[in-house]
Amino acid sequence: xxxxxxxxxxxxxxxxxxxxxxxxxxxxxxxxxxxxxxxxxxxxxxxxxxxxxxxxxxxxxxxxxxxxxxxxxxxxxxxxxxxxxxxxxxxxxxxxxxxxxxxxxxxxxxxxxxxxxxxxxxxxxxxxxxxxxxxxxxxxxxxxxxxxxxxxxxxxxxxxxxxxxxxxxxxxxxxxxxxxxxxxxxxxxxxxxxxxxxxxxxxxxxxxxxxxxxxxxxxxxxxxxxxxxxxxxxxxxxxxxxxxxxxxxxxxxxxxxxxxxxxxxxxxxxxxxxxxxxxxxxxxxxxxxxxxxxxxxxxxxx
Amino acid sequence: xxxxxxxxxxxxxxxxxxxxxxxxxxxxxxxxxxxxxxxxxxxxxxxxxxxxxxxxxxxxxxxxxxxxxxxxxxxxxxxxxxxxxxxxxxxxxxxxxxxxxxxxxxxxxxxxxxxxxxxxxxxxxxxxxxxxxxxxxxxxxxxxxxxxxxxxxxxxxxxxxxxxxxxxxxxxxxxxxxxxxxxxxxxxxxxxxxxxxxxxxxxxxxxxxxxxxxxxxxxxxxxxxxxxxxxxxxxxxxxxxxxxxxxxxxxxxxxxxxxxxxxxxxxxxxxxxxxxxxxxxxxxxxxxxxxxxxxxxx
Numbered sequence: 001x002x003x004x005x006x007x008x009x010x011x012x013x014x015x016x017x018x019x020x021x022x023x024x025x026x027x028x029x030x031x032x033x034x035x036x037x038x039x040x041x042x043x044x045x046x047x048x049x050x051x052x053x054x055x056x057x058x059x060x061x062x063x064x065x066x067x068x069x070x071x072x073x074x075x076x077x078x079x080x081x082x083x084x085x086x087x088x089x090x091x092x093x094x095x096x097x098x099x100x101x102x103x104x105x106x107x108x109x110x111x112x113x114x115x116x117x118x119x120x121x122x123x124x125x126x127x128x129x130x131x132x133x134x135x136x137x138x139x140x141x142x143x144x145x146x147x148x149x150x151x152x153x154x155x156x157x158x159x160x161x162x163x164x165x166x167x168x169x170x171x172x173x174x175x176x177x178x179x180x181x182x183x184x185x186x187x188x189x190x191x192x193x194x195x196x197x198x199x200x201x202x203x204x205x206x207x208x209x210x211x212x213x214x215x216x217x218x219x220x221x222x223x224x225x226x227x228x229x230x231x232x233x234x235x236x237x238x239x240x241x242x243x244x245x246x247x248x249x250x251x252x253x254x255x256x257x258x259x260x261x262x263x264x265x266x267x268x269x270x271x272x273x274x275x276x277x278x279x280x281x282x283x284x285x286x287x288x289x290x291x292x293x294x295x296x297x298x299x300x301x302x
Numbered sequence: 303x304x305x306x307x308x309x310x311x312x313x314x315x316x317x318x319x320x321x322x323x324x325x326x327x328x329x330x331x332x333x334x335x336x337x338x339x340x341x342x343x344x345x346x347x348x349x350x351x352x353x354x355x356x357x358x359x360x361x362x363x364x365x366x367x368x369x370x371x372x373x374x375x376x377x378x379x380x381x382x383x384x385x386x387x388x389x390x391x392x393x394x395x396x397x398x399x400x401x402x403x404x405x406x407x408x409x410x411x412x413x414x415x416x417x418x419x420x421x422x423x424x425x426x427x428x429x430x431x432x433x434x435x436x437x438x439x440x441x442x443x444x445x446x447x448x449x450x451x452x453x454x455x456x457x458x459x460x461x462x463x464x465x466x467x468x469x470x471x472x473x474x475x476x477x478x479x480x481x482x483x484x485x486x487x488x489x490x491x492x493x494x495x496x497x498x499x500x501x502x503x504x505x506x507x508x509x510x511x512x513x514x515x516x517x518x519x520x521x522x523x524x525x526x527x528x529x530x531x532x533x534x535x536x537x538x539x540x541x542x543x544x545x546x547x548x549x550x551x552x553x554x555x556x557x558x559x560x561x562x563x564x565x566x567x568x569x570x571x572x573x574x575x576x577x578x579x580x581x582x583x584x585x586x587x588x589x590x591x592x593x594x595x596x597x598x599x600x
Contacts, residue, residue, distance in 0.1 A: 115398070185435035189496070192393060193448035193503055194425025203451065208438050 050281070057274025065275055069241045070257070074268030079276045081240040082257035085156075088244045089253055090225050092160035093167065098217055100164075101171030102206075108172070109179040110201050130169035137166040138230025145234075154235045157247040162230040167220040174216020178209040211298035218291040222284050228255035238263075254280045341368025341554065343407070344537045345390060345427065345507055350404035352385050352394065359385045360571040363404075365556055367507070372529060372538045374548035374579065377558035378594065382571020383541045386558075387509050390539065391427035392420040408506075425452050427507040428500035433516050434492035436484035436499070441467075441476050444484045444495055448503035462502065470498035471528050490521025494528060501532065508532065510540040514547065526551050545595065548579065555582040557591045 022028075068078025108126075112119045141162035145153045182205050190200040206213075228236075237252050238260030244251040252260075254276055261273035343366035350363045360382035367373045367390075375383040385394070392413060394400040405412045413423045425448075436444050445463045449456050456462050463480070467473040472494045476487070484495055493513060500508055510529070514522040522544075529538055529551055542548050548555050556576040560569040575588045586592045 183435070185431055185433060186437060188393065188396065188429075189431065189435040189437065189499075190447070190451070191396065192391065192424055192429035192431075193451065193499065194421055194428075195448075195451040196421055199451045203447070204437055 053274045053277050053281070056271055057276070057278045060271050060275035061278055065272070065279065070239050070260075074264075074266055074272055077261075077269070077272055079254065079257050079272075079279070081243055082252050082254045082276070083279075085240065085244045085251035086225060086253040088156045088249075088251060089159045089163065089231075090221055092156055092247065093163040093224050094217075094221055096160055096164035097167050097171055097220070101168050101217075102175050102213060104168075105172045105175035105179060106201060106206065109176045110205065111197065126169050126172055130173060133229075134166050134227050135229040135233060137162050138233030140165060141230060142233055152235075152250070154237060154250050155248050156244055156251050158234050159231050159236065159251065159253070160247075162234060163224040163227060166227065166230060167224050170220040170223070171217055174220065175209070175213045178212025178216065179205060181212055182208045211294055215291045215295045218287050218294070222287040222291075225253075225287070226255055226280065226284060228253070228259055231256055232259075341366050341371055341373075343367055344369045344409060345539070346407045347386065347390075348405040348407060350386065350389060350402060350406060352382070352389050353399075353401045353403070354397065355399040357568060358570050360389075360558075361561075363571075363573045365573060365576055367537055367539050368554060369537055370533055370535070371553040372533050372540060372551055374552035374555045375539065375541045375558060376543075376545060376548050376555060376594075377571075377574075378560065379543075380569050380571070381558040381560045383556075383558045384511055385571065387429075387511055387539060387541050390507070390509055391424050391429055393424070393429060395420055425503055426505050427509060428503065428505035429509045429511065430493070430496050430500055430513045432512045434489055434496055436487070436492050436495050439484065440481045441484050441487070441495060442480040444499050445502050448499055452503050454503065466498050466502045469501060469532070470494050471524065471531070472498055488521070490517050490524060493517060493521070493525060497525070497528060497532075501536065505536065507537045507539065510538065512541050512543060515543060522547070545583075549583050552579045555579045557582060557586075557588075557594065559590055559594070 064076070064078045066078065066083065067080055068076055069080055070082075071077040108119065108123065114120075141158055142153055144161065145158050150158070186204050186208060187200050190204045191197070195203070231253060236256045237250060238256060240250065240252040242250075258273045258276045258280070261269045261276070264270070345367040347363045347365045350360065350365075351358060352360045363382075363386055365373075365386075375387065377383050388394045388397075389402045390406060390413075394402060402414055406414060408423070408426065412418070413420075413427075437447060439447070442463055445466050446459050448454075449459065449462060464473060464477075467476060472491060475491060476495075479486070484492060487495060493516075497508070497513075514525050517525065526547065529540070532538065533553075540548075540552070554577065557574045558571050559574050561572050562569050575582060575586060575591045577587075581587075582591060583595055586595060592598075
């Protein structure tokens with residue numbers, strides 16, 4: 001074909017499209033505009049939310065928010081127990097969920113027989129667990145604490161158990177992905193030197209996967225930080241006038257405190273709620289930023 | 303010029319030539335070194351078949367690997383040479399559904415026999431891979447890794463690392479940056495580090511799976527020189543696509559090819575010919591070997 005056409009058509013002519021790019025036909029343009037509008041709506045919603053919260057709450061984003069206990073007088077109220085409670089619960093959640101999740105993922109990825117029916121069943125279920133509504137985990141934690149005979153279920157360890165169960169599937173899935181991203185050649189290199197499977201996992205695979213694992217884990221923890229539903233089910237208090245001081249201490253967390261304040265009739269409390277929301281959003285953004293920094297800093301070099 | 307001539311001069315002086323008269327000048331050193339028709343096997347395949355699931359990848363391989371010799375496995379793609387190599391230190395165990403029948407004898411002991419620990423097999427029979435695969439650790443830790451995990455009794459790890467790197471002809475290039483990441487090295491240096499890492503655990507045999515295929519010609523040359531130096535201490539088996547490489551460094555060469563099943567189209571690797579490298583390259587007894595060597599197929 002080319003041999004017959006080269007005499008009549010130069011390459012230059014064949015590339016021209018009568019001034020109308022195929023990218024610019026009406027259908028393409030409509031499609032591109034639709035895509036752009038979708039993005040715009042999403043961004044606009046987010047922006048409106050942040051700006052309006054900022055306008056409402058900026059006035060109360062001061063030191064009192066960090067130092068004062070809740071009070072029936074909005075001018076003196078602060079979120080100190082809620083901030084401390086969130087730290088306690090998330091810290092305990094991390095201690096519970098991270099080792100368990102990583103260990104489960106290591107077993108599934110490095111040691112389990114991929115073809116066994118049981119392991120495939122477990123895998124499917126972990127995927128499903130990640131999609132279960134958080135309130136179900138609250139019910140599970142209530143049931144669990146009830147079995148243990150705990151009467152007052154609104155304790156740090158209770159909330160942490162609920163949240164740990166909630167994020168466990170996410171930790172497992174992201175750890176598995178991080179492990180899978182470690183090249184097989186590294187494992188083989190280690191095994192070929194006479195290292196055992198366990199040594200290879202501990203000394204080569206896991207260290208190489210740490211950036212991916214920490215990114216996934218931080219994102220999971222930031223999800224837990226914003227959760228209110230399972231904790232409400234445990235009977236979390238809206239009005240806590242003491243600092244949580246241990247695993248068995250009563251507590252409230254920031255989302256619950258915000259929820260409580262928005263239920264108050266006075267406008268000042270809503271201002272407080274907005275201020276606490278800003279703080280929560282700030283913490284979440286910081287955690288996500290940290291995850292991104294870790295991911296970029298330890299970019300895979302293989 | 304033959305890159306190996308230099309490193310071999312001393313041994314030529316010590317052991318006067320008793321070369322076969324047919325030897326071409328470029329291959330002279332090889333004949334002077336290996337004269338026996340049959341090698342003293344450190345490692346030997348006896349009627350080995352390797353299967354992946356129901357598929358037979360290699361059939362009926364019987365092949366001895368001589369003590370302190372370099373044996374090259376050559377042949378077209380898909381002829382099973384890498385598969386055979388991986389069955390020599392039980393790396394095939396790591397592949398789902400892989401099965402080895404027949405015997406692979408290490409000093410007479412079947413490495414697939416009952417009670418044999420694949421971990422111990424792999425320590426004695428080390429492996430260097432196609433793509434350099436240093437660990438994401440420092441140069442020092444890469445070398446020290448093997449001795450550490452195998453619990454070697456080491457007086458001074460620093461000395462061991464230095465000795466090993468010297469033996470791998472890498473010491474002068476890395477002695478000032480031992481604590482730096484191995485990823486900072488060039489591809490050729492990384493591959494020599496991988497060789498260093500392998501010899502750090504004092505194996506008997508080193509298996510090399512196309513160790514130079516990812517490297518430029520100069521880096522390749524250095525690895526070849528290194529292999530010839532290491533031959534005095536280790537038995538080396540190398541899979542290579544590069545026939546000149548086999549001709550340059552191997553004492554003996556095994557030529558594999560793939561038998562294609564007419565009905566199923568399955569390719570099964572078979573060993574065609576195994577002999578002194580000079581014989582394989584200059585006077586092969588099988589016409590398929592000759593066709594491959596002369597570039598008529600493959």
